[in-house]
Amino acid sequence: MSLLASLKAHFMRYSPFPTPSPTTSTSYVDNFTKDDYLRYSRHMKRRVTFWGNHESSNTTPVPNSSPTVASNHSGDNKRGFGESFLTRPICVQSFELPGKPPALALSDSCGGVYLTSADGEVTEHILIKNSSASSVAVDEKNSIMYVSVMTAKGRSIHVFDMAKGNKKLDAIPCPKDPKIELSRTRWITVGPRGHLFMTSGDNIKSALWVYMRSRKAWKTLKESRKSRYQYLSVAEDQSEYKAVVLLTCDAANNRLLLFVVDSQLSLINEYDLSVTYHLNDYISSPASAIVDKQGHLLVLDYANGKVQILLSGEKGVRRLKEVTFADPLLPQQALGITVLGDYVYVACFHTHEVRCTRYLENGKFRQFHPQMALLDQTNPKPKA
Numbered sequence: 001m002s003l004l005a006s007l008k009a010h011f012m013r014y015s016p017f018p019t020p021s022p023t024t025s026t027s028y029v030d031n032f033t034k035d036d037y038l039r040y041s042r043h044m045k046r047r048v049t050f051w052g053n054h055e056s057s058n059t060t061p062v063p064n065s066s067p068t069v070a071s072n073h074s075g076d077n078k079r080g081f082g083e084s085f086l087t088r089p090i091c092v093q094s095f096e097l098p099g100k101p102p103a104l105a106l107s108d109s110c111g112g113v114y115l116t117s118a119d120g121e122v123t124e125h126i127l128i129k130n131s132s133a134s135s136v137a138v139d140e141k142n143s144i145m146y147v148s149v150m151t152a153k154g155r156s157i158h159v160f161d162m163a164k165g166n167k168k169l170d171a172i173p174c175p176k177d178p179k180i181e182l183s184r185t186r187w188i189t190v191g192p193r194g195h196l197f198m199t200s201g202d203n204i205k206s207a208l209w210v211y212m213r214s215r216k217a218w219k220t221l222k223e224s225r226k227s228r229y230q231y232l233s234v235a236e237d238q239s240e241y242k243a244v245v246l247l248t249c250d251a252a253n254n255r256l257l258l259f260v261v262d263s264q265l266s267l268i269n270e271y272d273l274s275v276t277y278h279l280n281d282y283i284s285s286p287a288s289a290i291v292d293k294q295g296h297l298l299v300l301d302y303a304n305g306k307v308q309i310l311l312s313g314e315k316g317v318r319r320l321k322e323v324t325f326a327d328p329l330l331p332q333q334a335l336g337i338t339v340l341g342d343y344v345y346v347a348c349f350h351t352h353e354v355r356c357t358r359y360l361e362n363g364k365f366r367q368f369h370p371q372m373a374l375l376d377q378t379n380p381k382p383k384a
Helices: 006-012 035-040 370-378
Strands: 090-097 101-108 110-116 122-126 131-138 145-152 154-161 167-173 187-190 194-203 204-212 218-223 228-240 244-250 253-261 266-272 287-291 297-301 307-311 320-323 334-340 343-348 353-358
Touching: 090 343, 090 353, 101 131, 101 145, 101 334, 101 343, 110 131, 110 343, 145 187, 194 228, 194 244, 204 228, 204 244, 218 253, 218 266, 228 253, 244 287, 253 287, 287 334, 297 334
Parallel strands: 090 131, 090 334, 131 187, 187 228, 228 287
Antiparallel strands: 090 101, 101 110, 110 122, 131 145, 145 154, 154 167, 187 194, 194 204, 204 218, 228 244, 244 253, 253 266, 287 297, 297 307, 307 320, 334 343, 343 353
């Protein structure tokens, strides 16, 4: 079940979320030793279960007695790439153009945009002179790439035709109202019908816009005070209504927000996922968030460097897990996040690289006990 499938009936009725069942959890054990794990096998000390059947007011808790996290196995360990050419990567975006293999677009605040394969091999470098590139979005159907750029003259969105050698088509000035500090990134995404959306915030004020091509002007969909909207992605395409559900992080208030935009490009509703799923207990500073094709919600926590995944479950039951990396991400070193196939990629500006790890196997969450791997290393199996 997708993240929003259980909420679909509510989106077009302008109704709030039903109140979820109380969340039952026990504390996490962050650092296990071998002795800890032996005790753990006799007495469970780490369990997190999320309940919330939004199709019915009556829910049945299903305890999760086996704590698991995603991790790399030795056979396909992807750690990262980009240290040799990236200066300060901000955003990473996966895309697939007609007739071409899946690829990645990486924005480098000091080096323009790099197009790479899934393994990090650079296929093209688009240098944007005298500017700082931040957010990047790709319109796969029309082979158009949008790049959020800041120059000495201000901020704008550069448009490139990927079908014609990434030829620059236009530079769209960013809106001046409502006024948001120029240093704050203008995060962009492309809707399923090619509409360009943008968000930004500076703790005093935030806004969500959509670009109206017929008028060559931006339309303000939402203005919020005492907030800081950061990152923007498409959470769901409601094609039957020609509507789209957008997902952003309110970094100032530790919230994950959904915005429902209808076919007339008007905001018709908004929801706070952090309240619905009690995410505030586990996520302290959301930097970016996406929904993958399986309906899982992935959130990068800027404060601790952890990637949390709210798994799509049956009958409205959802569980929060941690996606781990071979080399753990450090706090305050990463911003952008994307998924490609079974892998999740994170743009780490501090270490000048893109880090990746496998989190799915055959479309399902890759369950793995890092403590068991520790035991395997310390107590190898005897040879036959």
